[in-house]
Amino acid sequence: MPDAPRPAATAAGSGLVCDFCGQRAPSVRRVALDRGYDRLGPASRELYACPPCSEAKEQARKGLPGR
Numbered sequence: 406m407p408d409a410p411r412p413a414a415t416a417a418g419s420g421l422v423c424d425f426c427g428q429r430a431p432s433v434r435r436v437a438l439d440r441g442y443d444r445l446g447p448a449s450r451e452l453y454a455c456p457p458c459s460e461a462k463e464q465a466r467k468g469l470p471g472r
Contacts, residue, residue: 423455425462430455436462 420429425436433453437444454462464470 421453421455423458424452425454425458428455432456434459 420431421433422428423430423433433455436452436454436459
């Protein structure tokens, strides 16, 4: 029997794991928008980001300098 696919954000101890930095966080957000993103195109793996990575991704998307 094949192994089940790994969920994008897996429960790990006291939190979830960020797909960007690999750190545990009490909450993660799904990152759905990116350059070239096409929701009607081929399915892509869902990615989940901790709050700092989510904020950095949003700043980069807006073209703003990182903190």
